[in-house]
Amino acid sequence: MDYFTKDYHPPGTPPGTLVEAEEGAETPLSIRLMGYTAAELRERELANVSECRPYLQDSSNTWIHVQGYAEPAILRQLGEMFNLHPLAMEDVLNTGQRPKVESYDEQLFVILSLAVIHDSTIKARQISLFLGEDYIVSFCNGHSDPFEPVRKRLRKNGQRFQSRSIDYLFYILIDLVVDEGFPILESFGEQLEELELELLRCPTQNTLAWIHRIKRELLLLRRIFWPQREVVNRLLREDYSPMTNGIKIYLRDCYDHSIQIMELLETYREMSSSMLDVYLSSVSHHTNEIMRILTIIATIFIPLTFIAGVYGMNFGDNPDSPWAMPELSWYYGYPLIWLVMIAVAVLLLIFFKRRGWF
Template identity: 30%
Template sequence: MRKHNKKIGLPPGSVVFTGNKKVDNVHTHYLAFNETYCNDQIIESHSKTILKKPSIEKNDWYDIRGMHDTDLISQVGQIFEIHPLIQEAIVDIHQRPKFEEYENGIFITLASISFNSTLLEIKKEHVAIYFNTGFMLTVQETDSDLFAYVRKRINTGKGKIRLRGADYLAYALIDSIVDNYYIVLDEIEEVIEDLEKRIIETQQVQDKNKIHQLKKELMSMRKSVSPLREAISKFSKTENAFIEHSSQLYVRDLYEHTIQVMDTVDATREILNGLQDLFISEMSLKMNQVMQLLTLISVIFIPLTFLAGIYGMNFVNIPELKYENGYFVLLTVMVVIFIGMLLYFKRKKWL
């Protein structure tokens, strides 16, 4: 039974985790920064030493690793006055990517994906982002740092992030996940190229299964990218006070990236359809070649069988039976017929 069935009958805003526990030691990666200041540290899961109201003088980014810790999510929600519906959506991994505006902040959900080239599986991780002026909260299912590159840019002072607010940081975080979509698609294309080479050289049943598996995984990826495109479209058009007008220019560029990802996913699925047709064509060609060879063998042996059948009959009055060299003459005739038919087939390019 799926865990989201536990929510049946519960009131709206109930914080119930619907996934599987993927982190043993829940912790929060805290990063505070402005143009001249940067504080990067790891804090214990339920420590209140840093969980405090954000300051307009800096940006506070709390990155929680361990979405299953609903007590921590509720605690953070109370401290930062996060709407109960947002807290509920944060821990519901079955939420589709979306963009929602609330009185105290903006909430975005999306899926980070990775590709296992051995198992040909796309793995998804539910990611929740909530921000307002000077405050950013991100929640991840696993202990992996999906935003390592963004964090590095902040620590090294590269780019515009240190000069901008939480809205630009939200853009940068989403952009890093969308950029990873391109990496996943590149990895899938490499697998497809290898499949194409193998199909042309030799056809195996497992190759057909791999094509079907990749098509299924791409469909799963499309289900994540399509609603994300809609969410980013809303992000780029909103007039919310928490989002500066200058940041929307970058968000519109991000929207174009999601369209490119969608187009690439669709194009890749079309390539797989063509690869499936190629597999069937190669199998049919191989079967036709086998049938052609068997047909030629049958045609060659039909006259030989005919001659052998005539002289194998048990009639007494067959003049050739008493001929001293009749056996050798018959063999010679059979050999001549055999060679003659081979030469004829070769001339016709049937061999």
């Protein structure tokens, strides 16, 4: 996970400047058009931007989706064709923008962040949406198209879509981006369960690295979901000219989903923080267990060492001294000392056991 992922122009660049991006330029570009009326649904893969011009001259609702890296020249063409604001086009080119909503006269511009799992790490992909009177222009960086489920719904249940205004499709796209948070958080829930079991069994340095990775990724998800909830709230509370009042009942449901995602995210963040404390406590407890065993072993050998040290002194060969050690001359002196030492060790073990020290 990168701490800073926003593309930006050098300080001092005039606003609205479209400059070739250094990263993401290798992503192939595809332009897909879907137009529909109450009785007809059309879908085409466009070779260039100019091919969509004939579809804008009829009365159908038109959705143009640009997937991958769009060069500045292509963005300029789309901007001229749909009268898109230069500042908005700059935000489309410089990915990594904070989710937001902007109103330009009779046009609505929304930026969202789509959280995806790529190579077992969380990545944020920018979704840019323009809503006009009868058209939607959407942009998404990356290779895979996140809106393919929406196209399947259009093909299968076209009548429901075709009978509604274009802002209903606009809501569907926003709802898909918001709901993508649920499977992401579900995967984190499974990871946290596995992590909790590992903490209780035998935590290692890899466990600590796992905890820190989850905490960082949950922090990134918070940076995605928190402003995204505010975007949905603004669309719900404020009046924007391209959107009709009838669509707000659906936005309420979308806002409810965003709140559920945030609550679940905060719960997982608290769990990951508490798991760090559990890891430190577990490591400390494991260290204390080792020290206790070593202390018991050392305590048992203290009297044994004392006995061995006493009878290791050379005071047994002096016949003139009444204080010589007669035990050294005993026939069974050696096995007797062993019996004494074993008895002392056993008595100490019994004593430790009754005290509950092991």
